[in-house]
Amino acid sequence: MEIIDAQIHNPSPQKPFDEDVSDAMKLAIGVELAREAIDSVRVDKAVVFASAEFNEAAVARYPELFGAVLVMDHAAEDLDERMAAFKASPGMLGLRTLPTNYGPVRVDPTRALTLNETFLGGGFDRYWALAEKHDLPMFFSAHDFASAVAPVAERHPDLTIIIDHFGITQSLRTDIEGDRWRALPGLLEIARYPNVYVKCCGTPLVSREPYPYADVWPHFHKILKAFGPERCMWASDYTRMRWGLPDHPQNPGPRPRSDWKSYADSLHYLLYTDEISQSDKAQLFSGTVRRALKWTIA
Numbered sequence: 001m002e003i004i005d006a007q008i009h010n011p012s013p014q015k016p017f018d019e020d021v022s023d024a025m026k027l028a029i030g031v032e033l034a035r036e037a038i039d040s041v042r043v044d045k046a047v048v049f050a051s052a053e054f055n056e057a058a059v060a061r062y063p064e065l066f067g068a069v070l071v072m073d074h075a076a077e078d079l080d081e082r083m084a085a086f087k088a089s090p091g092m093l094g095l096r097t098l099p100t101n102y103g104p105v106r107v108d109p110t111r112a113l114t115l116n117e118t119f120l121g122g123g124f125d126r127y128w129a130l131a132e133k134h135d136l137p138m139f140f141s142a143h144d145f146a147s148a149v150a151p152v153a154e155r156h157p158d159l160t161i162i163i164d165h166f167g168i169t170q171s172l173r174t175d176i177e178g179d180r181w182r183a184l185p186g187l188l189e190i191a192r193y194p195n196v197y198v199k200c201c202g203t204p205l206v207s208r209e210p211y212p213y214a215d216v217w218p219h220f221h222k223i224l225k226a227f228g229p230e231r232c233m234w235a236s237d238y239t240r241m242r243w244g245l246p247d248h249p250q251n252p253g254p255r256p257r258s259d260w261k262s263y264a265d266s267l268h269y270l271l272y273t274d275e276i277s278q279s280d281k282a283q284l285f286s287g288t289v290r291r292a293l294k295w296t297i298a
Helices: 023-040 052-061 079-088 102-107 125-133 143-155 184-192 214-227 238-242 263-271 278-292
Strands: 004-008 045-049 066-070 092-097 138-140 161-163 196-201 232-235
Touching: 004 023, 004 196, 004 232, 004 238, 004 278, 023 045, 023 052, 023 263, 045 052, 052 066, 079 092, 079 125, 092 125, 138 143, 143 161, 143 184, 184 196, 184 214, 196 214, 196 278, 214 232, 232 278, 238 263, 263 278
Parallel strands: 004 045, 045 066, 066 092, 092 138, 138 161, 161 196, 196 232
Antiparallel strands: none
């Protein structure tokens, strides 16, 4: 069975490079770290969510292994031309919208997670319309606000929309330790839109239990029932597996190595489970991502 990881970010070394290491060398090392990571767990291919420079370097060096997703400048005057060029570039598969203030919350976990002003003020409307025009799938890092994507799905029925991270927040804020799945009903509500898909991602970070994360399955089954496996895709987001959970709100950084989650475990809990059929696994691991992203793979 082919296994495609529908989200990885660019890996980086734990210690900074020396000043004499060139930017080109840093990119090459990062690409090799990503390649080694997927090789080590026998993932066949991966979708990279990173800067344009890293995306291009990864796809150029290993076009058989990597495709890429980019966050574009939604306000760029030449956005139409940029999207056309992106669409025409081999291995460039889709775009991403960041509708919340997750970035600042990541730095300061005491802040409330909210929709950002750009999303609320209609600042992304042109971005989505042009993505629909160019047939570029759009990932939404919506966290607890998946239901807010409903008007987008309705206004842009030909836009493929993928909701990241099970549609729930995977923030490091300690106050979500009560019910990490509390926003799941908002995701299930938008299953009625056939152009909406779900990326099932980051399981080790939301589970309260050790591998194989049995407590996730009651929620996962609800998603599979609502969307069907043909609209769900697996992803590891493996670089985040080093985060763990903070001891207190002012400690959002990496935990000790002993607390890191495992890339292998984030794959194997699903690969070896008896909770779903082999045909469902085939959709989650490759069928859906290939179909949704129109990724023709040799």
